[in-house]
Amino acid sequence: MTMMEVGIKVLSPIETFFLPLENLIKIPSDLWEQMAEEALIEDYMAKQDNPDNPIFKRTFPIELERNQIKILEEFSGEQPQREYEPCPPDIRCLSTHAPFAYSIAMAKNDIEIRRKPTEYRGWTLINASLSKASDEAFAEYHINNNVPRGCIIGAAELVDCVNIDPGIWKYVFDNPNYFKKPIPIKGKQCPLWSAKSDIERKAFDLAWNQIDR
Template identity: 40%
Template sequence: MEINYPAKLKAISLHPPYAYAIIRRLKHEEYRSKPTKRKGWILIHASKSTASDDCFQQYGINPANIKRGAIIGACKIISCRQAGFDNYAYQLSEAFEFRIPIDCAGSQSIFWGATNEDRKVVFTLASEQIRSYLLK
């Protein structure tokens, strides 16, 4: 496989209810304690955490039908606004769910990239799904 993904492409890990709510366009902001100047496409990674599983019902998502520990979709960050003291809202748009989730370990950092050979393959596969989405 030829490695081919945008150098600036990053991923963000979220607890599964929120990751799925974003890619299904049920959640249009992601709140974080640090602002971002990042704009453009980001990959959405559903972590393996079960800490927020009680929130699936809030979004009408069946947790039996989701994939954990995988990049499950993508969206664009279009802006960031302060939403309170030490609270920032990343404004999201054009979210979509990948036809095929891509198994991948996440990261604790807010945005993470293709820092090893396995992740370079994952980011290439994810980029192919974004390109397919854009061609529709």
């Protein structure tokens, strides 16, 4: 006999529910429609000891309100499996003017110009500063300037640092992530900074768990 379950991964907070197939018909139509609109990102098969009895599971990434999560908890008959991870201590954050921050996170630009080189490579949180000094650049990237500022709005992998002129360096980014939920935190002027205070570490944790890595 083949058993089937559907996994529903809630992005914030990050939780996973596995619902028996027969319970799917009990989900309210509006909630099911929201889940059905989301992209199916992962299909996988997990086998029990008996290879002839596979359990098929499909995972849908969705973002739900707290009251909707409570509905799923009732249908699942179990507590959600939390997958929250603390941010690694070596992760850095780049603070830059809002147009440039959003252009990187939204995959409209993959570089940042700086006057200092860096040997850091890896995931980098992107902080949109409060400054409006470069707001004319929003039009260049076709981004609405009515955006949250003074917060971490995404992340990308810093993959290279290239000297393009005397005293001018180009940071090259890949795998951009644009966060659905910006995390308010004051930025810093240094090229790449790490979390030092409890507030900064909490902000980094929240950001780390929004990265599709």
